[in-house]
Amino acid sequence: MENAATRSGLRDGGRVVLPLLLAIVPFGLVLGVTAAASEVVGGTLGIATSFIIFAGAAQLVTVQLLDAGSSLVVIVVTALIVNVRHLMYSAAMAPHFSEFPRRSRYVLPYLLTDQAFAVSMLRYETTEDPEYKRWYFIGSGMTLWVSWQLSTIAGVALGAQIPESLGLDFAIPLVFLVLLIPAVQTRPGLVAAIFGGLIAVAASGAPYSLGLVIGALSGVAAGVAAERLAER
Amino acid sequence: MWGAVIVIGLGTYLTRLSFIGAFGERQMPPWLGRPLRYVAPAVLGAIVLPAVVMPDGVVDFSPATNPRFVAGLIAMAVAIRFRNVTVVIAVGMAALWILDALL
Numbered sequence: 001m002e003n004a005a006t007r008s009g010l011r012d013g014g015r016v017v018l019p020l021l022l023a024i025v026p027f028g029l030v031l032g033v034t035a036a037a038s039e040v041v042g043g044t045l046g047i048a049t050s051f052i053i054f055a056g057a058a059q060l061v062t063v064q065l066l067d068a069g070s071s072l073v074v075i076v077v078t079a080l081i082v083n084v085r086h087l088m089y090s091a092a093m094a095p096h097f098s099e100f101p102r103r104s105r106y107v108l109p110y111l112l113t114d115q116a117f118a119v120s121m122l123r124y125e126t127t128e129d130p131e132y133k134r135w136y137f138i139g140s141g142m143t144l145w146v147s148w149q150l151s152t153i154a155g156v157a158l159g160a161q162i163p164e165s166l167g168l169d170f171a172i173p174l175v176f177l178v179l180l181i182p183a184v185q186t187r188p189g190l191v192a193a194i195f196g197g198l199i200a201v202a203a204s205g206a207p208y209s210l211g212l213v214i215g216a217l218s219g220v221a222a223g224v225a226a227e228r229l230a231e232r
Numbered sequence: 233m234w235g236a237v238i239v240i241g242l243g244t245y246l247t248r249l250s251f252i253g254a255f256g257e258r259q260m261p262p263w264l265g266r267p268l269r270y271v272a273p274a275v276l277g278a279i280v281l282p283a284v285v286m287p288d289g290v291v292d293f294s295p296a297t298n299p300r301f302v303a304g305l306i307a308m309a310v311a312i313r314f315r316n317v318t319v320v321i322a323v324g325m326a327a328l329w330i331l332d333a334l335l
């Protein structure tokens with residue numbers, strides 16, 4: 001019985017993320033290519049970010065700022081701000097994970113990405129079995145993990161061959177542009193994005209590459225303010 | 233650099249673990265939950281806008297000297313319509329190369 005839940009969970013979780021790979025593989029390729037093309041970062045550290053951080057947006061920001069020669073403290077702060085959204089995912093997943101064995105509760109959060117969160121939360125609405133839930137998360141999380149590592153490595157292999165004159169670094173904002181669209185579907189979300197962008201442009205001269213952090217924090221404040229105004 | 237990457241990795245793991253592990257099943261307090269909803273749009277806006285309007289460090293809307301602004305607008309229209317990374321990268325990069333060649 002338990003074996004059936006293990007197998008079906010693993011299989012269903014693995015399958016459900018397959019269409020998402022269309023978005024993840026090019027994202028990973030861009031990351032690998034830009035890391036390899038950067039004289040500061042290089043392919044090895046680029047691949048290492050995929051193992052150590054395993055969060056695409058934060059990795060791209062890290063590679064970009066390392067390449068720009070920003071101070072390490074600012075890079076850490078910026079990347080962690082990009083990743084603070086995981087608190088939200090962790091809170092939503094906690095009731096389900098509390099049914100898992102102790103070791104899983106500490107190991108599996110490493111695989112808690114935007115995509116693994118989205119597909120698992122959706123599935124958990126219609127299933128009760130903790131064993132199935134656990135393996136569904138492992139199936140989706142591991143499929144995403146393997147695809148992410150392989151696409152980063154492939155990007156690094158490609159990156160060495162691509163001349164800088166192609167302007168491939170422009171692919172980074174293009175990736176973020178696609179991620180931005182679902183985030184601005186509510187009015188406060190749109191306000192947060194516009195303020196975040198405008199303040200980041202205005203603060204671009206700030207020392208230590210702090211422009212992104214200043215823009216992001218202002219955007220969050222603007223989003224909260226817009227939500228408060230809408231409630232009145 | 234390796235140290236920074238390791239600290240970021242550790243910090244990222246801890247935010248993922250937070251409520252699942254250490255905080256138990258405690259509910260997310262509203263003072264934290266509300267701002268968190270706007271982190272994604274704010275951060276992404278702060279990354280995208282400077283990259284397209286001031287790629288060389290100064291704000292520049294001229295298609296002749298900053299093709300990335302026009303290419304970004306085209307890519308945005310495509311992103312709204314398709315929301316597909318591959319399509320947006322393909323169209324955006326193609327737009328940049330064509331503008332580069334023309335201007």
